[in-house]
Amino acid sequence: MIRHLMRGILLGIALLATGVAQAQTRPAIGGVNSAPGAMIFYVAHGAPDACGPGCSDWIAAEGSVQWDTYKRLLAILDRQAGRKLPVVINIKGDSNLNVASSLGRILRDRGIDAAVAATEVEACNGKSEEECFALKRPGGPLDAKEKPSGIACDLACVLVLSGGVHRSLPPGSRVVLSGMAIHNRLAPNVSAEHRESLTSIFTDQFRRYLGEMGIDHELLDVAVSNAGGGRYVEIPASEWGRLHLVTQ
Numbered sequence: 001m002i003r004h005l006m007r008g009i010l011l012g013i014a015l016l017a018t019g020v021a022q023a024q025t026r027p028a029i030g031g032v033n034s035a036p037g038a039m040i041f042y043v044a045h046g047a048p049d050a051c052g053p054g055c056s057d058w059i060a061a062e063g064s065v066q067w068d069t070y071k072r073l074l075a076i077l078d079r080q081a082g083r084k085l086p087v088v089i090n091i092k093g094d095s096n097l098n099v100a101s102s103l104g105r106i107l108r109d110r111g112i113d114a115a116v117a118a119t120e121v122e123a124c125n126g127k128s129e130e131e132c133f134a135l136k137r138p139g140g141p142l143d144a145k146e147k148p149s150g151i152a153c154d155l156a157c158v159l160v161l162s163g164g165v166h167r168s169l170p171p172g173s174r175v176v177l178s179g180m181a182i183h184n185r186l187a188p189n190v191s192a193e194h195r196e197s198l199t200s201i202f203t204d205q206f207r208r209y210l211g212e213m214g215i216d217h218e219l220l221d222v223a224v225s226n227a228g229g230g231r232y233v234e235i236p237a238s239e240w241g242r243l244h245l246v247t248q
Contacts, residue, residue, distance in 0.1 A: 097206065
């Protein structure tokens with residue numbers, strides 16, 4: 001697994017999804033180089049069947065996928081003492097696709113289910129984003145409910161979701177694929193020739209990854225064809241089953 005996690009990360013070079021949702025303005029969760037709005041994980045507790053039949057507890061994943069996000073996913077999964085809580089994804093802002101696919105592999109290796117929805121924490125009512133972040137940061141559990149309607153699942157979200165053993169997109173969710181861009185967080189100037197070569201390499205990696213997860217790589221082809229120019233394509237709910245993005 002470590003090979004998959006570190007490929008492309010040690011050099012700082014990644015393919016980023018240009019997210020359609022606004023990035024969060026809350027503080028960074030990681031170290032000095034961690035971006036504001038980076039993904040956090042915490043355990044949420046809801047009413048009976050809140051996250052599906054017989055499911056009242058889940059791991060909320062909120063924010064953008066950054067270079068060190070996989071560490072926090074491994075940490076919270078390790079704290080569950082053998083419980084396989086589903087991971088509920090709500091990605092916001094530009095995300096690192098290399099790491100997103102690594103998160104998906106972690107979910108598959110651990111036998112974890114995945115879904116897309118926002119998690120609304122009761123204790124955050126009336127509080128600022130910074131105050132709410134402080135409540136979530138220790139990892140929960142926090143009383144909450146899922147809000148599935150209107151959540152946009154971009155390419156990074158698709159890559160994470162694909163790793164789930166069982167995958168669900170509630171009615172009202174949207175799968176919106178936009179362009180991708182090469183980014184080197186350690187050295188921002190990447191030549192056009194190198195950029196094109198790296199995009200091809202990473203795209204092939206993601207195509208193999210989706211195949212291994214049982215997902216039709218037509219999803220990735222759509223994203224590649226819309227790279228640049230701020231274009232995006234929405235995949236209708238009628239296609240989710242055919243592309244195997246969701247399971248029955």
